[in-house]
Amino acid sequence: MCLDRMSWEACREEDMHKHKHEGGNGDEGNGGKGGKLRLKEIFWDPVSRVAGDLAFYVKIDVDNRKVVDARSVAALFRGYEVILRGRDPRDAAMISSRACGVCGGVHSVTSVMAQEMAYGISPPPLAVAMRNMAAAAEMIYDHSTHMFLLAGPDYSTALTSKSFPSVVDEAKRTLAEYRDVHGFTKIIDIMDALNPLTGKLYLEALQVTRIAREMFSLMLGRYPHPSTLVPGGVTTTVTPDLFTNYLTRMIKVYDWAKIMALVWEDIINFWYNVKPEYEEVGRFSKVNLICGGIYDDPEIAESGDLYRYESAREWGEKRLVTPGVIKEGELITTDLVEINLGIEEYVEHAYYEQWNEKIVERDPLGNELTLHHPWNKVTLPKPGPLNWKEKYTWSTAPRWNRMVFETGGGPLARHWVTVLAKKLPENPFIRIKGDKLVMHVPKGANLPEMDLEWRIPKALNALERNRARAYHIAYVVGVGMHFLLKSLEYLRAGRTRVWTPHNIPKEGIGVGFYEAGRGFLTHHLVLRDRKIYNYQIITPSTWNASPRDPWGQPGPYEDAAMNTPILEETSTPDDITGLDVLRALRSFDPCMPCTVHMMVGNGKVLVRDVTTCSCSV
Amino acid sequence: MQYNLMIGGIGYYCLSDYGIGPLMVDVFSAILKEEESVLVEDLSYSAVAAFHRIREVDARRYILVGAVKRGWEPGSLRIYQINEILMPGEDEVQRFIGESVSGAIDLRSLVYLIKLYGGDLGRRFTVVEVEPQDVMYGNRLSKRVYEALPNVVKAILRLAGMESYYRKAVKTLYAFVDPEGNLCRRGLENGWKPGGY
Numbered sequence: 149m150c151l152d153r154m155s156w157e158a159c160r161e162e163d164m165h166k167h168k169h170e171g172g173n174g175d176e177g178n179g180g181k182g183g184k185l186r187l188k189e190i191f192w193d194p195v196s197r198v199a200g201d202l203a204f205y206v207k208i209d210v211d212n213r214k215v216v217d218a219r220s221v222a223a224l225f226r227g228y229e230v231i232l233r234g235r236d237p238r239d240a241a242m243i244s245s246r247a248c249g250v251c252g253g254v255h256s257v258t259s260v261m262a263q264e265m266a267y268g269i270s271p272p273p274l275a276v277a278m279r280n281m282a283a284a285a286e287m288i289y290d291h292s293t294h295m296f297l298l299a300g301p302d303y304s305t306a307l308t309s310k311s312f313p314s315v316v317d318e319a320k321r322t323l324a325e326y327r328d329v330h331g332f333t334k335i336i337d338i339m340d341a342l343n344p345l346t347g348k349l350y351l352e353a354l355q356v357t358r359i360a361r362e363m364f365s366l367m368l369g370r371y372p373h374p375s376t377l378v379p380g381g382v383t384t385t386v387t388p389d390l391f392t393n394y395l396t397r398m399i400k401v402y403d404w405a406k407i408m409a410l411v412w413e414d415i416i417n418f419w420y421n422v423k424p425e426y427e428e429v430g431r432f433s434k435v436n437l438i439c440g441g442i443y444d445d446p447e448i449a450e451s452g453d454l455y456r457y458e459s460a461r462e463w464g465e466k467r468l469v470t471p472g473v474i475k476e477g478e479l480i481t482t483d484l485v486e487i488n489l490g491i492e493e494y495v496e497h498a499y500y501e502q503w504n505e506k507i508v509e510r511d512p513l514g515n516e517l518t519l520h521h522p523w524n525k526v527t528l529p530k531p532g533p534l535n536w537k538e539k540y541t542w543s544t545a546p547r548w549n550r551m552v553f554e555t556g557g558g559p560l561a562r563h564w565v566t567v568l569a570k571k572l573p574e575n576p577f578i579r580i581k582g583d584k585l586v587m588h589v590p591k592g593a594n595l596p597e598m599d600l601e602w603r604i605p606k607a608l609n610a611l612e613r614n615r616a617r618a619y620h621i622a623y624v625v626g627v628g629m630h631f632l633l634k635s636l637e638y639l640r641a642g643r644t645r646v647w648t649p650h651n652i653p654k655e656g657i658g659v660g661f662y663e664a665g666r667g668f669l670t671h672h673l674v675l676r677d678r679k680i681y682n683y684q685i686i687t688p689s690t691w692n693a694s695p696r697d698p699w700g701q702p703g704p705y706e707d708a709a710m711n712t713p714i715l716e717e718t719s720t721p722d723d724i725t726g727l728d729v730l731r732a733l734r735s736f737d738p739c740m741p742c743t744v745h746m747m748v749g750n751g752k753v754l755v756r757d758v759t760t761c762s763c764s765v
Numbered sequence: 766m767q768y769n770l771m772i773g774g775i776g777y778y779c780l781s782d783y784g785i786g787p788l789m790v791d792v793f794s795a796i797l798k799e800e801e802s803v804l805v806e807d808l809s810y811s812a813v814a815a816f817h818r819i820r821e822v823d824a825r826r827y828i829l830v831g832a833v834k835r836g837w838e839p840g841s842l843r844i845y846q847i848n849e850i851l852m853p854g855e856d857e858v859q860r861f862i863g864e865s866v867s868g869a870i871d872l873r874s875l876v877y878l879i880k881l882y883g884g885d886l887g888r889r890f891t892v893v894e895v896e897p898q899d900v901m902y903g904n905r906l907s908k909r910v911y912e913a914l915p916n917v918v919k920a921i922l923r924l925a926g927m928e929s930y931y932r933k934a935v936k937t938l939y940a941f942v943d944p945e946g947n948l949c950r951r952g953l954e955n956g957w958k959p960g961g962y
Contacts, residue, residue: 196856196859196860197859197860198863199863199864199867249811249868249869250866250867250868293866293867297866298867301859344855345855345858345859351882354862354866354882357813357866358814358817361814372868739867
């Protein structure tokens with residue numbers, strides 16, 4: 149066990165040496181005998197069933213079945229910030245979209261928002277409504293994919309029977325509370341349906357991805373990289389057909405939203421019942437959540453205030469998901485300006501050099517910015533060996549007011565902040581009732597209309613991240629329908645403008661605040677001489693996959709893994725697979741294409757072009 | 766109308782030899798535009814989405830073309846029918862699907878999806894795989910793959926029963942790829958001077 153002291157390569161050599169000469173298995177920690185800890189190391193590289201390349205290291209105390217150390221490793225470099233430097237800002241949405249093949253749409257939208265702020269323009273109301281509808285479709289894609297194709301199999305019969313045979317036995321005896329809705333009589337039937345490749349829910353999710361892609365493409369031309377999204381609005385040809393086509397597809401999602409929420413409600417409640425200790429799996433030490441808010445109010449666009457930095461608090465608080473920061477369970481702000489001012493990035497444990505130029509001294513309201521603020525941060529890649537004491541990842545460490553925050557895997561933070569803030573704009577589909585969100589889903593082909601209720605949970609853990617995500621489809625059905633009705637209203641009133649003419653100023657700064665499927669997303673832009681002088685993307689997975697910061701605080705994945713007890717049923721330490729830790733990690737919906745991108749060997753970093761997902765620039 | 770044949774190219778235009786799939790789409794779109802019963806389409810997107818598209822088209826026959834690295838001699842061709850292939854282990858198939866839904870573009874993933882979920886549809890597919898040499902950034906094909914291009918064109922035409930198009934196809938091919946192996950030449954005319962072999 150040497151990873152604390154030296155590089156991975158050196159450690160591997162030492163372990164191999166030990167193995168060769170002593171016949172040890174490298175799993176016995178500090179001696180393994182004489183009362184010392186027996187430790188087992190697991191280094192997943194890559195972690196499977198997550199988007200992109202995440203590696204993760206844990207050190208497990210096998211006697212106490214505890215994770216005593218955890219390190220999150222973003223294995224590749226993302227070069228978008230470097231690629232964008234010096235370019236025409238209008239390129240930014242198209243290029244930065246390629247940061248991800250799952251959620252390219254949110255990157256594009258966030259990028260045009262940053263540009264609109266820098267250009268001093270607002271898109272017309274219909275364009276805002278259409279962007280919202282596209283984002284809702286993207287969430288349907290994203291969450292269905294995650295809950296059934298990536299994280300879902302963790303709770304399937306196929307996987308659970310290997311690590312938790314007693315749970316499978318119990319599932320065979322347990323009736324599913326919501327069987328009348330989703331049609332699965334017992335919990336084991338749901339678990340069978342979650343089986344990878346053959347399970348009914350796995351297969352249905354594959355089909356739902358198509359519906360969601362089509363809905364997105366109707367609004368913004370193409371998925372995942374929009375072709376009709378531009379600064380100032382959209383260039384989609386607007387006809388009534390466009391919206392009825394969206395509606396016919398949305399209707400197909402109505403029943404899916406109900407089934408998805410209640411299937412997971414049953415699965416999660418079952419796990420709490422049979423394994424109450426599962427509350428600890430993936431638990432974040434503090435209820436620290438950050439959310440950028442999403443789904444703007446189109447009406448503000450008419451006044452020209454939308455995306456003005458100076459009025460960010462007002463338009464932010466009118467979003468259909470409220471932005472906010474929850475610190476230790478308390479909502480401390482919903483003001484996007486305050487949220488922006490608190491963001492900083494640190495690179496002490498990441499393969500970057502520290503930057504020294506302070507590009508922007510103050511924000512447009514005169515507030516001072518630190519050197520670590522994304523308007524000032526410069527991406528200076530510096531590859532090196534993996535060393536836990538020094539640098540071990542390509543992910544930076546974003547912090548808010550120098551504290552660690554997670555994005556709740558997306559929906560958990562979105563729901564939690566929105567409920568606590570109680571600023572949800574009036575709409576026919578989503579409302580707040582005490583500590584609950586009530587989501588109204590209309591009648592579908594097979595199921596009646598239904599109010600689904602999500603409640604603020606007792607803990608911030610793996611199961612609750614998944615539960616919120618399962619309910620979020622119902623939320624975005626409401627969002628999509630709300631803005632569909634708005635769009636039709638605009639159409640009837642002849643408010644069909646979808647683009648605002650503009651010029652590119654010589655200088656300016658902007659920031660797009662948004663939510664990707666898995667949480668808070670920002671793009672920070674600095675313009676000089678009508679070119680991009682600096683561009684910084686902070687994705688939700690950068691927040692979550694963060695390494696230690698200068699104060700030694702672990703990032704959210706690391707923290708959640710270290711709180712995770714090893715509950716899997718094994719007879720010997722060698723049998724521990726770390727499934728509990730993997731469940732904890734996957735609950736964040738890691739999306740590493742956007743955290744990182746490409747590095748070539750010999751210390752050379754590639755920035756001329758990038759491989760990326762669904763890229764056909 | 767049901768198409769007699771769909772030719773689908775899969776790959777990345779900006780990733781050297783992976784550009785061969787989209788290149789073939791350009792070539793065959795150009796030469797077969799009068800053939801109403803043939804659909805030529807770029808399927809360079811998520812394999813799950815491409816699978817949905819293929820099912821929707823429901824052509825009588827399909828030819829898929831692209832580069833897949835399998836450790837063979839660069840530039841060599843593999844031609845096979847989907848119903849003939851063996852599937853990898855379940856974990857691996859899951860990985861392919863996971864990568865596909867998170868955006869990766871890959872002919873192999875599409876082939877597995879068709880085999881797994883296409884049922885009888887798999888019988889209608891022939892795959893033309895090219896072994897790439899370079900799979901790094903850039904619009905330029907490796908020399909070996911560049912030299913194999915006429916064979917790729919010939920193989921597709923033979924499978925399509927359209928050998929008479931060969932001369933036209935090769936002429937069209939070299940309109941899309943210059944003697945140095947650069948693709949999209951017309952898009953790169955402004956001052957960019959590629960080096961030759």
